[in-house]
Structures are given as C-alpha cells and as structure tokens.
Amino acid sequence: MKQEKIYLKDYKEPAFTVDSVNLDFNLNEDFCRVVAKSQVRRTEAGAALHLNGEELKLVSIKINDKPLSADQYQITAEELIVPSVPDSFTLEIETELQPQNNTSLEGLYKSNGIFCTQCEAQGFRKITFFFDRPDVMTSYSVTIEADKQKYPVLLSNGDRIKIEDLGNGRHKAFWKDPHKKPCYLFALVAGDLGVIRDTFTTVNGRKVNLEVYAAHGKQERCWHAMDSLKKSMKWDEEVFGLEYDLNDYMIVAIDDFNAGAMENKGLNIFNSRLVLADSNSATDVDFHSIESVVAHEYFHNWTGNRVTLRDWFQLSLKEGLTVFRDQEFSADMTDRGVQRIEDVDALRAGQFAEDAGPNAHPVRPESCMAVDNFFTMTIYEKGSEVIRMMQKIVGRKGFRKGMDEYFRRHDGQAVTTEDFASAIATPNGKDFTQFRRWYHQAGTPVVTIQENFDAAKGELTVTLEQSCPATPGQPHKEPFHIPLMMGLLDKSGSDLKLNCDKITVNSDGKNLIELKEQKEVYTFTGLKDRPVLSILREFSAPINLKWEASEEDLYFLMEKDTDSFNRREMAQKISLRLLHKLIDQARNKQALNVDPRFVKAVSAIIADESMDPSFKAKMLQLPSYAVLAQEEAVLDAEAFYQARTALRQAIAKENRGALLNIYRKFHNVEPKSRDTKVFGHRSLKNQALTYLAELHDPEIMEIVNKQYWEAQNMTDRMTAMMILADSESAHREKALQNFYEDWKNDSVVLNKWFTAQATTNRKQVLEDVKALTKHPAFNITNPNNVYSLLRAFGANLVRFNDPNTNAYEFYADKILEIDTKNPQVAARLCAAFNFVQKLEPAMKEKALTQIKRMVAVESLSKNSRELLQSALS
Ligand code: ARG
Ligand code: ZN
Numbered sequence: 001m002k003q004e005k006i007y008l009k010d011y012k013e014p015a016f017t018v019d020s021v022n023l024d025f026n027l028n029e030d031f032c033r034v035v036a037k038s039q040v041r042r043t044e045a046g047a048a049l050h051l052n053g054e055e056l057k058l059v060s061i062k063i064n065d066k067p068l069s070a071d072q073y074q075i076t077a078e079e080l081i082v083p084s085v086p087d088s089f090t091l092e093i094e095t096e097l098q099p100q101n102n103t104s105l106e107g108l109y110k111s112n113g114i115f116c117t118q119c120e121a122q123g124f125r126k127i128t129f130f131f132d133r134p135d136v137m138t139s140y141s142v143t144i145e146a147d148k149q150k151y152p153v154l155l156s157n158g159d160r161i162k163i164e165d166l167g168n169g170r171h172k173a174f175w176k177d178p179h180k181k182p183c184y185l186f187a188l189v190a191g192d193l194g195v196i197r198d199t200f201t202t203v204n205g206r207k208v209n210l211e212v213y214a215a216h217g218k219q220e221r222c223w224h225a226m227d228s229l230k231k232s233m234k235w236d237e238e239v240f241g242l243e244y245d246l247n248d249y250m251i252v253a254i255d256d257f258n259a260g261a262m263e264n265k266g267l268n269i270f271n272s273r274l275v276l277a278d279s280n281s282a283t284d285v286d287f288h289s290i291e292s293v294v295a296h297e298y299f300h301n302w303t304g305n306r307v308t309l310r311d312w313f314q315l316s317l318k319e320g321l322t323v324f325r326d327q328e329f330s331a332d333m334t335d336r337g338v339q340r341i342e343d344v345d346a347l348r349a350g351q352f353a354e355d356a357g358p359n360a361h362p363v364r365p366e367s368c369m370a371v372d373n374f375f376t377m378t379i380y381e382k383g384s385e386v387i388r389m390m391q392k393i394v395g396r397k398g399f400r401k402g403m404d405e406y407f408r409r410h411d412g413q414a415v416t417t418e419d420f421a422s423a424i425a426t427p428n429g430k431d432f433t434q435f436r437r438w439y440h441q442a443g444t445p446v447v448t449i450q451e452n453f454d455a456a457k458g459e460l461t462v463t464l465e466q467s468c469p470a471t472p473g474q475p476h477k478e479p480f481h482i483p484l485m486m487g488l489l490d491k492s493g494s495d496l497k498l499n500c501d502k503i504t505v506n507s508d509g510k511n512l513i514e515l516k517e518q519k520e521v522y523t524f525t526g527l528k529d530r531p532v533l534s535i536l537r538e539f540s541a542p543i544n545l546k547w548e549a550s551e552e553d554l555y556f557l558m559e560k561d562t563d564s565f566n567r568r569e570m571a572q573k574i575s576l577r578l579l580h581k582l583i584d585q586a587r588n589k590q591a592l593n594v595d596p597r598f599v600k601a602v603s604a605i606i607a608d609e610s611m612d613p614s615f616k617a618k619m620l621q622l623p624s625y626a627v628l629a630q631e632e633a634v635l636d637a638e639a640f641y642q643a644r645t646a647l648r649q650a651i652a653k654e655n656r657g658a659l660l661n662i663y664r665k666f667h668n669v670e671p672k673s674r675d676t677k678v679f680g681h682r683s684l685k686n687q688a689l690t691y692l693a694e695l696h697d698p699e700i701m702e703i704v705n706k707q708y709w710e711a712q713n714m715t716d717r718m719t720a721m722m723i724l725a726d727s728e729s730a731h732r733e734k735a736l737q738n739f740y741e742d743w744k745n746d747s748v749v750l751n752k753w754f755t756a757q758a759t760t761n762r763k764q765v766l767e768d769v770k771a772l773t774k775h776p777a778f779n780i781t782n783p784n785n786v787y788s789l790l791r792a793f794g795a796n797l798v799r800f801n802d803p804n805t806n807a808y809e810f811y812a813d814k815i816l817e818i819d820t821k822n823p824q825v826a827a828r829l830c831a832a833f834n835f836v837q838k839l840e841p842a843m844k845e846k847a848l849t850q851i852k853r854m855v856a857v858e859s860l861s862k863n864s865r866e867l868l869q870s871a872l873s
Contacts, residue, residue, distance in 0.1 A: 007367045008313040014131060015047035016040050018138040023128070027115055027146040027190055032097045032108065033059070036128040038138070041088045049082040051093075052122070053129035059094040061129075080129040095128050102126075103781055103821040106372075111256035112215065114191030115151070116269055120262060121312055121371040124183035134182040134309040135414040144190055145172040151190040153213065155250060157181070157265040177265055179245065180412065182308055187264030189252045194219035200230050200244070203237045208244055214253040214275060221276040224287060224674075225251060228294040235295070235329050240403055242302045251275065251294070255747060258783050258824045259375065261293050263300030270297070273748045273784055279672050281749045283715040284679045291333065296326040307407065310414045312371045316363045316439075317417045319375075320383020324391075327384060334676045337564035341618045344539045344565070347385065349626035351377035351542070355444045356630060357834035358870040360471040364417050364439040369866035372824050378442070385542040386438045390421070392483045392540045393435075393514065394428040395507025401427045428507075434516060435481040442471040445480050447515065448546040453530040460488070460524040460531060464515050466543075472870060482515040485540040485563075488524060488531035493560030499526045512540070532556055537563040549573075555601060568618050571605075574598060575622050575647070576631055582643035583628070587636055592643065594650040602651050606658045613666070614680025617687045622647060625797040635838040637801040641761060645694065652691040659688040663703070671712035686719040693723045705731040709738075718752055726760040740777075750777055751788035758793040765799045766807050773814070780818060783825045790814055794832030801835070803843055808833075812850035815864060816857060823861030830867040837871075848872070 019039040026033040040049075058075065061068045063085060073082045080093075102109035106118050107126025117123065125132040142156040148171040154163065158177025165171050193213040200208045210229055212222040229249065236242045251268045253275035261270040274293045277286055303325060304318035331339040354360060354377050361368075361376070363383045368374060391399040402424030409423055417439050425432040450463040464484070468477035483504075488496045502522050504512045513522060513535075524531075532553050536545050549557075551574070558570035578595055585592050605611065605619050622644060629635045652659065666685035670678050689707070692700045701724075708720035708731070717739075724735045736753070743749040757768050772778055772789055779785050790811070794800055800807050811832060819826035836847045851868050854860060860868075 005367045005369055006371075008311070008364075009366070011311050011313075013043075014133065014136050015042065015044035016049065016131065016136075017043050018131060018136055020139040020141070021130075023140065023142045023186075025142070025144045025146075025188060025190075027099075027144065027151065030098070030100065032099055032115075033094060034097060034108075034128050035092065035094045036130065038091045038130075039088075040085075040091050042085065049080075049085045049091075051080045051129035052078065052125040052132035053080050053095075054078055054125050056126065056129065057096040058129070059096055060092075061094075062092040063089050065090065065092070078125075093129050097127065104824070105256055105258045105783070105822060106824065108188065109256075111254045113150070114193065114254065115146075115189065116191075116252065116254050117186065117188050117264075118258065118262060118269065119186050119264075120184040121315075121374070122184075124186060127186075130183055132183055133311065134184060135311065137180040137182050137308065137412075137414060139180055140175075140177045140186060142175040142177075142186075142188065143172055144175075144188060145170055146190050150192060153189065153191055153193045153195070155187075155189040155213075155252065155267055157185070157187055157267050159247060179265060179306070181265050181305060182414065185263070185265045185305055185308075187262070187267045187269055189213070189267065189269065192216065193252070196220075196222050196226060198226050198230070200233050200249075202233070202243045204243060206243075206247075208233075208246070209248045210250075211248065212251045212253070212275065214272065215255075218253070218272075218276055221278050221281065222251075222253070224277045224282075225253075225270075225275045225290055225294050228291040229298060231291070231333065232295040232298040232329060235332065236299060236302070236325075239328070239332075240302070240325075240400070242407075244301065245306070249298075251297075255784070256782055258822070261297050263297040263304055265301070265305050268297045270294075271784065273751065276748055279674070279713040281714055281743075281746065283713075283718050283752075284674075284682060286714070287674055288330070288334070288679070292326050292330045295329045296322055299325040299329070302407070306412065307410045308414045310416050312374060313365055313368075314416050315374050316379045316383030316386070317415065317420055319380045320363065320385075321387050321420070323380050323384035324387040327388075335612070335614060335680075338614050338618060338680075340538055340565050341568050343381075343384075345624070347377070347381045347542060348630075349624050351381045352444050352544075352630055353626060353834060354378055354831075355382070355442060355471070356469070358472065358837070358873070359831075359834065359867055360442045362440050362442045362474075366440075370823075370827070370861070370863040373827060373863055373866055382542055389438070389483050389541055390424050390432070390435070392485060392510070392512060392538075393504070393506060394424065394430060395510065397507040398428040399424065432481075434479075437478055437480055441468065441477050441480070442474055443468045443477065445477075445482065445541075445543045446546055447482065447484070447543050449533075449535065449549075451533060453527075455530070458525065458527045460527055460533070462513075462522045462524070462533065462535075463519065464513070464522070465519045466515060467518070472873075479516060479518045482541045482543060484513040484515060484535055485510055485537035486513055486533070486535045487511060487537065487562065488527075489534055489557075489560065489562070490531060491529065493556075493562070495562055496527070496531055498524060500524045534561050534563060534566050536566070536569075538565045539569070547573075551597075555597075558601065559604075564615060568615075571619055572623055572627075574601075576627075579623065579628060579643050579647065580631065582646055583632060583636070583639045586639035586642040587634075592646040594647055598647075599650050599654050603655055603658070606655050606662070612680065613684040614676075617680070617684040620651075620684075620687055620691070626795075629797060629835055629838060633838070634840060635797070635801060635835050636840065637798045638803070641798045648691060649694045652694045656692065656695065659692050662688040663692070667707070668712065671716070682713075682715055686715065689719065690723060693727070696727075701727065701729045701731065705729070705735070708735045714749075714752075718756070721752075722756045722759070725756040726762065728762075744777060747777075747782065747784065751784050754778070754785065754789040755792045758789050759796050761798055763799075763802070763804070765793070765796065766802070766805045766810065769793045770810060780814075781821055783822070786818060786825055787828070791829055791832075794829055797835075800832060801839065801843060803840075806846060808847050808850040812854050816854060816860075819857075819861050819864050820859070823863040826861065827863035827867055830864055833868065833871050 021038040024035040099108045106123035144154040154173035156175035161174035163173045194216040198210045246266045253272040257271035303321045406423035421432045445468040561567045666681040711717035
C-alpha cells in the first residue's frame with residue numbers, strides 16, 4: 001500500500017468547475033447503481049481530467065453522451081484520469097456499489113437495513129468518481145429509486161420535489177438542493193423509519209418543517225433532540241443573526257456511525273446515541289450532550305456549509321468555530337461558569353495530552369497521511385479556544401461585528417483560517433498577524449509568573465514569561481499572542497481598579513493582559529496593601545500556567561475570587577500539589593499523609609449551604625487521572641490510584657454525616673425533571689454518594705443498592721451501577737444482571753453496561769473486558785460497542801497500564817482486527833498508546849513491542865499507521 005503524505009503547500013486551485021450535478025441512485029439488495037451526470041467547465045487551459053474514486057466498479061463513462069473507449073481513460077487505485085476533454089462538457093459516469101458489504105461506514109453503507117451515507121471527509125469518492133475536494137461546490141439534484149415496502153422513506157439534501165410510484169413495487173424520490181455545496185455535504189437515506197414532526201417559524205416568518213427519524217418504536221425518544229433543534233435555531237438568530245435557509249430540516253438516527261453526527265445540508269445523520277433519550281434510558285449528561293451536538297450540527301449550516309473549507313487542512317475553520325458556537329449555546333442554556341469548567345476539563349484531559357504526545361499537530365496542520373485523522377481534539381477543542389481568545393481580545397460585541405464581516409465577505413465561498421482571522425481583526429482595528437501563530441504552532445504554551453510587591457511604593461510588578469515545548473517537526477516556537485484575563489483582589493475579595501498602562505479593556509469592559517513578547521513586566525500602582533492576583537480568569541487562553549503562588553493565596557482565591565472558574569481552578573491547583581506529594585509517597589512505599597488543611601477547606605465547601613449545587617459538585621471534583629498523567633513526569637498508574645483514593649477517602653471519612661445530609665436533601669427531589677437546576681442537585685447528590693462509597697461501608701452500599709433498584713431515572717441508576725460495578729459488594733452481580741436483562745435489546749443503552757464494566761478499578765478488569773468482547777451483545781463492527789467497551793478501557797489509565805497484566809497485547813489484537821474492517825474506528829483506539837513515553841521502562845518496552853507489531857502488519861490502514869508510527873520516533 002502507498003503511504004504518501006499530503007501537504008498544505010501543494011494546494012492548487014481546482015482545474016475544473018462543476019455547474020451542476022444530477023445523481024441517480026438505484027438501490028437494490030445486492031448492488032446499487034449510481035449515475036452521476038455533471039456539467040463541467042475547464043478553468044485551467046489544457047488540464048487533464050482527474051477524478052477521485054476508490055474501490056469503485058466503473059460501468060460506463062460518457063462525455064457529451066458519447067461512451068469513452070478503454071484507451072481514452074485510465075483508472076488507478078485512487079483516480080480516474082481522462083487526458084483529453086473539451087473545455088465544457090457533460091460528464092456521465094455510472095458506477096456499481098455494494099453498500100451491504102461496506103464495513104468502513106464511509107460512502108454509501110447499510111445500518112440495520114437502512115441505506116445511509118457518510119461523505120466527510122472523503123467518502124464521496126466511494127460513491128462515484130468526482131472532484132472530492134471541498135473547494136469544488138456545485139448544485140445537486142438527486143433521484144433515489146428503491147423498493148417501496150422496504151424503503152418507504154427516501155431522503156436527500158434540500159427540497160423534496162416529488163415522489164413517483166413506479167407501479168412495479170418500486171418508487172422514486174426527487175430532491176433538489178438550491179444551495180451550492182461541496183460533495184462532503186451530500187447525503188442520502190433510504191429505509192423504513194419512524195418519524196416525529198414539528199415546525200419552526202424563523203425570525204422573518206418562514207415556516208420550516210422539522211423531522212427527526214429513528215427506527216420504528218424509537219421515535220418517541222426523539223423529542224429532546226427536536227426541542228434542542230428548535231432552541232438552536234432560535235439562539236442562532238438571536239446571538240448571531242443567522243436564519244435557516246431551507247424549507248425542511250431533517251435529522252436521522254443511525255445505529256452504526258463512526259463519529260457523533262454529520263451536518264449534511266438539510267439532512268443531518270446522527271449516531272443514535274446522540275438522538276435517542278428519555279429519562280428511563282438517558283442520563284442528565286446524555287441529555288446535555290444531545291442538546292449540544294444537535295446544536296453543533298445545526299450551527300454548521302452557516303459555519304461549515306454556507307461558508308466552507310478551501311482544503312482539509314482548514315478543518316478547524318468550521319470545527320473550531322462551530323465547537324465555540326455550541327459551547328456558547330450550552331453556556332446560555334445552562335450555567336456559563338459550570339459550562340466553562342466542563343469545557344476546560346475536557347480540553348485538558350484530551351487536547352493537552354494530545355499536544356504533549358507523539359501526535360501533536362497544529363490547529364491548522366501542514367501535512368497528513370489520512371485526512372480522517374484530522375478529526376481531533378486539537379482541531380475541534382483547541383480550535384474553539386483559538387476562536388475564544390479572539391473573542392476575549394475584541395469582546396463579545398466586537399466578535400459579533402467580526403462574524404457579520406465574515407459572512408459578508410465569504411458567504412458561498414470555500415475559505416481558510418486566515419480569511420477568518422482577518423474578518424474578525426479588521427472591523428475591530430486589530431492586527432492578528434502574531435495571533436495567527438496559534439494556528440500554525442503546535443504544543444501547549446507555558447507561562448510562568450513572578451510577582452513582587454513593593455510596599456513602600458505601593459506597586460505590584462508581575463513578570464510573565466512564555467515558552468512552548470518542542471513538538472514533532474517544530475523544535476522551536478515563536479512567542480504567542482496570549483490574552484490573560486485578570487484582576488487584583490483586596491483583602492475582602494473585591495476587585496480593585498487596575499492602574500497599569502499596559503492593560504487592554506475589551507468591548508465588554510474586561511481587563512486583559514495581552515502577552516506578546518517572550519517576557520514582559522506589568523506594573524500596577526497605587527496599591528495600599530499587597531493585593532492578591534487572579535489571572536487567566538475564565539481560562540482565557542489554552543496554556544499551562546506555572547505559578548508558584550503561596551498556599552495562602554491559593555486558599556484565599558479558592559474561597560473568594562470573583563471569577564468562579566478561578567475558584568475551582570485554585571481548588572484543582574491545591575489538589576494537584578497534594579496529589580503530587582502523595583504519589584511520591586506511594587512510589588516510595590511510604591505511608592500516605594493527607595494534608596488536614598485541604599480536608600478542612602473541602603469540608604467547608606461541603607457545608608456551604610449558599611454555594612450553587614452544580615458549582616459545588618465541580619469544586620469537589622479531584623483532577624482526573626488523565627490530568628495527573630500530564631502533570632507527573634512518570635505515569636505510575638498504581639501510585640496515581642493510591643494517591644487519589646487516599647485523598648478521596650480522607651474527604652469522605654471526615655464528612656460522612658455532611659455528605660449523607662446532601663444525599664438525603666436532594667435524593668428523589670423531582671426525579672423526572674430535566675431542569676438545569678435539578679441536574680445540578682442530582683449531580684451533587686450523586687457525587688456525595690460516590691465519595692461515600694470510598695468508605696466501603698456496608699450501610700452505604702445498602703443505600704447504593706437501593707438507589708439502583710428504585711431509581712426513577714437513568715442518572716441515578718447508572719451512578720449506582722457504576723459504584724456497584726467497581727466494588728466487591730454482594731449486590732454487584734445482581735445489579736449488572738438486571739441491567740442487562742432490562743436493556744439487552746436496546747444497543748444504545750446497553751453500551752452503558754459495557755462502559756460501567758470497562759472503567760472500574762478492579763484488578764480483573766482486563767479479564768472482564770476480554771470476556772465482554774465475546775458476549776453475544778457485543779458486535780465488533782458496531783462503533784458504539786467498540787467505543788463503549790474498548791475505547792473506554794483504553795482510557796482507564798489505572799488498569800490499562802497495570803504492570804501486573806498485559807493489556808497492551810490484547811488491545812493491539814483488537815486494533816488489528818478492527819483495522820481490517822473499519823480503519824477510522826481502529827485509528828481512534830490508537831490514542832491509548834499516546835502516553836508511551838511517560839511509562840516506566842518495563843511498561844514502555846511492553847507497549848513499544850505491541851506498537852511495532854502493529855506497524856509491521858503490511859496491510860495496516862494509513863489511518864492507524866500514521867498514529868502508531870509517530871509513537872515510535
Ligand atoms: N463534521 C462532523 C461534525 O463535527 C464530524 C464528522 C466526522 N467525520 C470523520 N471522518 N470522523 O459534526
Ligand atoms: Zn462539527
């Protein structure tokens with residue numbers, strides 16, 4: 001297999017324009033015929049016609065209705081080439097496909113008897129020979145012919161023109177999309193599906209038909225997705241002035257789907273786990289994810305579809321921006337402070353790890369082997385942070401001005417991240433030349449802070465220095481333009497007025513330091529007493545802050561900062577210092593000494609009746625293992641586990657009564673409510689229960705067991721099941737058995753059962769997971785099954801890296817097995833090996849042996865190969 005890299009610097013404008021394309025699908029059980037008829041014009045004199053196409057059977061090719069003879073074209077593994085074509089012509093290509101055998105789940109495939117498509121990034125080339133690149137945009141008309149009984153629902157993008165009964169048991173649907181689009185946004189669905197319907201009236205009074213499709217019997221679980229869609233449509237009108245532009249908006253839930261969802265124009269296709277929900281079957285977190293992913297795909301209609309990508313290296317242009325938009329939407333729907341904490345936790349656990357590992361890459365990469373490997377935390381989540389920094393610098397009002405300018409300039413175009421940055425900068429009189437390094441340089445910058453207070457002069461000087469670790473291919477980095485939102489607090493915890501001429505005040509009136517040099521000094525004058533510095537408020541930049549603040553200041557900020565993000569951040573910082581000591585003690589086989597001061601501070605939080613419950617739940621959360629793995633020089637999973645458990649136990653022991661009070665106060669209060677406030681109460685009381693379970697106290701385990709059996713919603717049931725699954729309680733087996741019996745015919749829900757067993761700290765979890773891969777309910781060709789069992793286990797740092805087992809070997813076997821069927825899914829599992837360089841020598845050796853074994857497999861996909869190879873260099 002050819003393993004070539006593609007480079008951004010090789011980008012060339014397309015040599016042809018397509019004025020329109022008509023796609024005619026004839027769907028059958030054992031084969032499908034596709035006729036693609038395009039109106040093509042050459043824009044580069046003399047250019048030969050190169051069309052992308054993979055794994056296709058060509059039936060015929062015609063130019064201006066004349067069939068080409070075999071010597072007039074040539075087919076390679078990746079292209080169809082016609083050396084000589086007229087300047088303007090009709091191109092007709094007929095291909096034959098076998099969707100029923102397509103296990104890669106890209107292009108046209110079948111899921112539970114339903115035909116569906118996934119074309120992003122490069123799946124369209126598995127449907128027909130075409131210009132499979134985002135900068136070739138054209139108008140689509142589509143016809144779909146299929147058996148009327150088996151496939152009553154026939155969907156594609158745009159407007160429904162008509163449906164004809166062909167009289168022979170078959171029918172044919174006609175669709176036309178009035179908007180030009182790149183082929184990665186094409187979609188088709190044909191099947192026997194249930195549907196729910198509603199309407200939305202846009203700000204200009206246009207009525208839009210909304211439809212959500214799912215397997216028969218599941219459609220009643222689609223109402224939350226429908227509500228989320230309506231909220232998103234309204235929010236985008238209100239916040240960004242963006243109105244929907246078609247008469248229909250359709251969402252289809254599919255069980256076999258590589259990713260979360262896809263924003264195909266007017267016809268989103270979703271992984272059913274991100275559509276189906278009711279309080280019996282979905283947790284509060286599921287409801288929240290569905291709302292945000294429905295919003296994400298809807299927001300793509302403007303950021304992605306109306307304005308699209310010039311090339312795949314620009315992927316973050318739409319993904320970073322659309323994640324930013326969905327995060328803002330979620331902040332408005334729930335609690336802004338808590339939402340920010342969740343988004344930063346995810347960024348740190350996932351993206352910071354990626355940026356520090358062998359597969360670090362810039363937000364706008366310069367090369368790649370497999371385009372599908374670009375769907376990363378860096379492109380999405382760090383991409384969103386880059387947008388957020390722009391918004392911090394210019395303020396919310398300024399940002400809106402910039403967005404308006406972006407659509408004014410680029411509606412209907414395929415553009416670059418540079419075009420975006422320029423549209424935001426210009427109307428705000430800003431220069432983002434240096435800022436754009438965030439797009440080009442990988443790695444998480446480190447900023448160190450030195451403070452000095454001169455009491456005689458009443459002056460505080462703050463010295464900031466930045467650096468950025470080397471990343472693959474980028475040994476040296478230029479300084480970044482870093483916005484640090486900040487404040488100074490007086491003794492009572494009130495914000496002081498800042499006297500410093502180097503501070504930027506943005507259009508929201510927020511104070512920012514804009515660090516641009518490698519080192520800069522800021523002097524704040526007119527201070528009576530030493531103030532306490534609060535910096536990186538709201539996590540205004542995706543950096544690692546090295547700040548040797550005194551314990552006094554950290555505790556002060558944790559209690560009093562006016563920025564709620566920073567209060568929680570200080571709690572994390574203190575816990576990390578403590579965990580670091582405990583890990584050291586564990587590694588040296590010493591007794592673990594938990595600092596009573598910290599336990600006392602946590603107890604005060606637990607007892608604080610005035611603190612918002614959902615915020616309190618965040619305050620009580622200790623840093624995850626993924627964060628510890630980044631903070632610590634060595635990934636010693638067992639020591640991490642002992643340290644974190646010791647700290648949690650100390651907190652639980654000291655607060656047994658108070659935690660039980662929280663539990664009793666909020667348990668079963670409005671158990672069916674989906675109100676944000678009730679979500680908060682539930683998350684706090686379930687967190688109290690999880691802490692209490694650390695005590696291994698039979699009385700507590702009775703409460704857990706009772707919660708499992710009497711649960712009135714999935715959040716409570718799942719919490720109890722996870723605690724039981726991770727225990728040696730006599731109640732364990734019965735609960736797991738019961739959950740299985742209840743949900744064995746519901747694959748979306750049963751995935752929770754796999755995850756609960758893959759994420760425990762039990763020593764035998766590897767054996768559990770191995771056995772589950774042989775369970776009749778586990779299907780290795782279903783991505784959700786793979787993710788909920790195998791990927792969840794790979795992310796279980798403690799047991800995946802347990803020196804007493806060889807999980808790596810088992811995992812490598814599974815990656816190889818999946819890789820032959822579905823390279824995209826296999827590649828997603830490879831991330832479990834990202835920490836390899838941090839392992840202790842013996843473990844590292846074991847992991848490298850497996851990576852080498854996988855890379856040595858000749859037929860390994862380029863997707864997996866690209867990610868594994870880098871771990872070796
Ligand atoms: N564009 C989709 C989204 O962000 C994701 C598609 C994922 N595709 C893939 N090849 N992994 O909503
Ligand atoms: Zn997206």
